Amino acid sequence: xxxxxxxxVMLFKAVSYVLKAExxxxxxxxxxxxxxxxxHISSDCGVCVRFEPAIQNKIEAALLNKVQIEKIRPLND
Amino acid sequence: MAVNHFxxxxxMKKNIIYFDNAATSWPKPPATILAMQNYLQNVGGSPGxxxxxxxxxAARIIFDTREKLAQMFNVPDPLSIIPTRNATEGLNIAIxxxxxxxxxxxxxxxxxxxxxxxxxxxxxxxVDITVVSCARDGLVDPGDILKAVKKNTKAIFITxxxxxxxxxxxxxDIGKISREHDLALCVDAAQTAGCYPIDVEAMHIDLLAFTGxxxxxxxxxxxxxxxxKGLEKxxxxxxxxxxxxxxxxxxxxxxxxxxxxxxxxxxxxxxGLRAGVEFILEQSIARIKDRExxxxxxxxxxxxxxxxxxxxxxxxxxxxxxxxxFNIAGMDPAAVAMALxxxxxxxxxxxxxxxxxxxKTIGTxxxxxxxxxFSYFNTEEQIISSIEALKKIGQxx
Numbered sequence: 001x002x003x004x005x006x007x008x009v010m011l012f013k014a015v016s017y018v019l020k021a022e023x024x025x026x027x028x029x030x031x032x033x034x035x036x037x038x039x040h041i042s043s044d045c046g047v048c049v050r051f052e053p054a055i056q057n058k059i060e061a062a063l064l065n066k067v068q069i070e071k072i073r074p075l076n077d
Numbered sequence: 078m079a080v081n082h083f084x085x086x087x088x089m090k091k092n093i094i095y096f097d098n099a100a101t102s103w104p105k106p107p108a109t110i111l112a113m114q115n116y117l118q119n120v121g122g123s124p125g126x127x128x129x130x131x132x133x134x135a136a137r138i139i140f141d142t143r144e145k146l147a148q149m150f151n152v153p154d155p156l157s158i159i160p161t162r163n164a165t166e167g168l169n170i171a172i173x174x175x176x177x178x179x180x181x182x183x184x185x186x187x188x189x190x191x192x193x194x195x196x197x198x199x200x201x202x203x204v205d206i207t208v209v210s211c212a213r214d215g216l217v218d219p220g221d222i223l224k225a226v227k228k229n230t231k232a233i234f235i236t237x238x239x240x241x242x243x244x245x246x247x248x249x250d251i252g253k254i255s256r257e258h259d260l261a262l263c264v265d266a267a268q269t270a271g272c273y274p275i276d277v278e279a280m281h282i283d284l285l286a287f288t289g290x291x292x293x294x295x296x297x298x299x300x301x302x303x304x305x306k307g308l309e310k311x312x313x314x315x316x317x318x319x320x321x322x323x324x325x326x327x328x329x330x331x332x333x334x335x336x337x338x339x340x341x342x343x344x345x346x347x348x349g350l351r352a353g354v355e356f357i358l359e360q361s362i363a364r365i366k367d368r369e370x371x372x373x374x375x376x377x378x379x380x381x382x383x384x385x386x387x388x389x390x391x392x393x394x395x396x397x398x399x400x401x402x403f404n405i406a407g408m409d410p411a412a413v414a415m416a417l418x419x420x421x422x423x424x425x426x427x428x429x430x431x432x433x434x435x436x437k438t439i440g441t442x443x444x445x446x447x448x449x450x451f452s453y454f455n456t457e458e459q460i461i462s463s464i465e466a467l468k469k470i471g472q473x474x
Contacts, residue, residue, distance in 0.1 A: 020140065046126075
């Protein structure tokens with residue numbers, strides 16, 4: 001699949017944290033999408049933030065000291 | 078004025094004057110009702126449980142409500158606010174979850190049973206309670222609270238304003254004492270949230286319990302508890318269960334807000350609460366308070382010279398909520414309230430208002446008082462009509 005590694009996902013403790021992150025990313029116009037947590041990444045139910053790896057640093061900087069990120073994983077299977 | 082226009086539209090029962098806003102506010106801003114209808118009709122999903130768009134939209138409603146409440150109370154992190162059914166539930170979490178046998182707590186002689194009853198239960202489990210007496214007008218002296226501090230004092234539980242007299246307590250001064258002695262300050266904001274300025278940072282409030290269906294203009298079944306960051310680890314949840322997070326674990330998550338959010342929340346109610354809070358932020362608490370002060374002033378000026386009318390509480394209109402308690406000499410408060418309803422269409426509440434301690438303080442126990450509690454949607458004309466009604470009831474004695 002040539003789309004491999006084209007996206008990463010960022011996981012948070014709970015949906016409220018995802019929505020807190022979403023507000024910040026929206027306010028800063030950083031492209032992202034909220035998607036259900038892929039089961040191969042976590043058994044948790046809920047949602048996570050999908051983004052292009054190229055902007056990972058930008059996202060992390062925007063959320064620094066505002067929302068705690070649990071983990072970041074490439075979205076490949 | 079927009080407010081009068083609103084009342085004429087939604088105060089459909091023209092012969093009704095609603096003065097029971099300290100029990101629950103009515104009418105609500107139309108936006109509250111529309112938001113609840115919109116959730117049921119167009120959103121419907123369960124917040125934080127699934128990954129589909131309707132579930133996420135429902136979760137957004139709740140997150141946004143937390144943010145607006147955080148803005149109103151100057152809470153640093155919106156995730157420090159958890160939704161509850163009412164102020165009572167928030168106070169129960171604070172009292173049953175936080176206190177342990179051997180702890181000492183300080184409270185005032187103006188508290189509602191939402192504080193006194195859970196505290197009395199904890200007393201039977203070995204918690205030592207000091208009830209600091211208040212002046213006849215309902216005010217507590219922070220100096221008396223300071224004198225009550227002991228080595229094992231853990232917390233101060235204080236009402237922000239009395240539901241009987243409207244008297245606002247010097248919470249910021251009490252907060253200083255609490256901070257200096259490393260105590261937790263828990264404030265019952267049932268009467269103040271939405272109509273009186275609250276700043277958890279400036280007032281050193283560690284726990285703030287509020288209801289959604291009074292001055293916040295939400296529906297019944299809504300409210301919340303603010304827990305200062307770090308304190309949540311010291312509070313045991315009184316209800317545990319599904320949170321939508323950490324589903325692989327059979328133990329409750331220990332982080333905010335999920336630690337205290339077991340089970341599906343009242344999303345319909347919270348959608349309405351968000352609209353109520355938005356309405357208040359648009360109008361501003363300063364403007365709401367200014368209007369309500371004028372209503373109280375008109376009432377006080379109007380009844381001052383009525384024969385036999387006894388007004389309780391402070392003379393000041395500034396440091397209070399729009400609540401007034403009174404009696405007509407020689408009359409049962411229940412008979413006065415009944416006459417107000419049946420003959421004049423005025424809705425008032427009589428009796429002890431779930432606050433026997435407060436009535437003992439102001440000297441009206443056990444008969445109680447008649448209470449008028451105004452809202453932003455009441456008008457000067459309604460106040461004047463009520464003064465006329467009280468005059469007539471007094472003359473009929």
